[in-house]
Amino acid sequence: MPYSFKFVYGPVPSRRLGESLGVSPIPNKTCNYSCVYCQLGRTTHFINERRDFYPKEDIFAEIKEAVSSTEKIDYITFVGEGEPTLYKSLGWLIAETKKLTTIPIAVITNGSLLYLPEVRKDLLKADVVLPTLDAVDQALFRKVNRPRRELVIDKIIQGMMDFRAEYSGEIWMEVMLVKGLNDSEETIQELKTVLDKLRSERVYVNVPIRPPAEKWVEIPDKEVVLRICKTLGATNLAFYESTTGFTIQSQEEIEEEILKITTRHPLREDQILHLTAMPTEKIRKLLETMVKQEKLKKMLYNKQVFYENAKRK
Numbered sequence: 001m002p003y004s005f006k007f008v009y010g011p012v013p014s015r016r017l018g019e020s021l022g023v024s025p026i027p028n029k030t031c032n033y034s035c036v037y038c039q040l041g042r043t044t045h046f047i048n049e050r051r052d053f054y055p056k057e058d059i060f061a062e063i064k065e066a067v068s069s070t071e072k073i074d075y076i077t078f079v080g081e082g083e084p085t086l087y088k089s090l091g092w093l094i095a096e097t098k099k100l101t102t103i104p105i106a107v108i109t110n111g112s113l114l115y116l117p118e119v120r121k122d123l124l125k126a127d128v129v130l131p132t133l134d135a136v137d138q139a140l141f142r143k144v145n146r147p148r149r150e151l152v153i154d155k156i157i158q159g160m161m162d163f164r165a166e167y168s169g170e171i172w173m174e175v176m177l178v179k180g181l182n183d184s185e186e187t188i189q190e191l192k193t194v195l196d197k198l199r200s201e202r203v204y205v206n207v208p209i210r211p212p213a214e215k216w217v218e219i220p221d222k223e224v225v226l227r228i229c230k231t232l233g234a235t236n237l238a239f240y241e242s243t244t245g246f247t248i249q250s251q252e253e254i255e256e257e258i259l260k261i262t263t264r265h266p267l268r269e270d271q272i273l274h275l276t277a278m279p280t281e282k283i284r285k286l287l288e289t290m291v292k293q294e295k296l297k298k299m300l301y302n303k304q305v306f307y308e309n310a311k312r313k
């Protein structure tokens with residue numbers, strides 16, 4: 001059942017986290033990176049100081065309500081429309097959620113602030129932390145992730161190492177590959193050296209399956225991705241995005257859910273078709289109407305049709 005919450009959404013099906021209840025404690029597009037592949041578009045709140053953008057009690061109240069009214073949640077996932085560790089009271093939110101439920105807690109992060117002891121401390125109570133590492137060389141890091149000027153990849157990697165030493169939960173690393181940028185043999189070998197040292201429980205390889213911030217971004221060839229997965233001992237997330245999940249019945253509900261999810265990121269047409277048990281033709285008609293009413297924008301990326309919320313900046 002979809003919620004009309006401000007900070008909490010889902011549960012949405014996730015390949016890594018099953019039925020994942022998302023918690024976004026930061027405003028849209030708030031990040032210290034502006035990755036070329038970002039599905040949110042270019043970062044608009046490009047900051048590196050941690051803040052409480054919203055009262056922590058308001059966010060926690062929504063988590064509480066969602067947990068008590070949802071039958072199946074595999075993970076409560078702190079994930080921003082940007083970088084969730086920029087939320088200053090993240091540690092408080094995780095600790096309070098832990099007191100509330102035994103449902104495991106995940107944090108999806110770009111990992112950039114793990115060099116700060118307070119961020120590492122905040123994440124200690126999470127069950128699984130999923131940081132990203134796309135490059136280990138400063139020049140390439142700047143090209144792929146376009147971080148705030150003060151961020152230095154060596155320091156970030158050291159932060160990840162320190163976190164590994166202090167943290168007893170699981171770390172699942174993710175590497176996002178962009179064709180011609182970080183998919184060369186040399187780059188992958190460098191990444192492998194660091195990932196081996198990090199001793200994370202899992203490594204995932206992904207590609208920009210949704211329309212990226214920069215139009216020139218391309219997905220590497222399938223054989224390249226498979227070869228890289230083998231080299232890194234990684235699980236391939238690239239070509240298996242889940243299309244199953246919710247079952248929403250009424251037209252109002254599906255319209256509301258489409259608008260909510262597409263505010264966060266564009267959705268493929270086939271993913272929308274799987275949101276509901278409604279007949280395909282009926283959904284297609286609804287999408288056409290929503291485009292005509294200027295609620296949705298239709299676009300083509302990687303030979304697939306996507307829809308995004310027309311209000312998304």
Ligand code: SF4
Pocket residue numbers: 031032033034035037038039040043081082083110
């Ligand atoms: S992909 Fe993640 S880390 Fe990169 S700009 Fe977007 S929100 Fe920030």
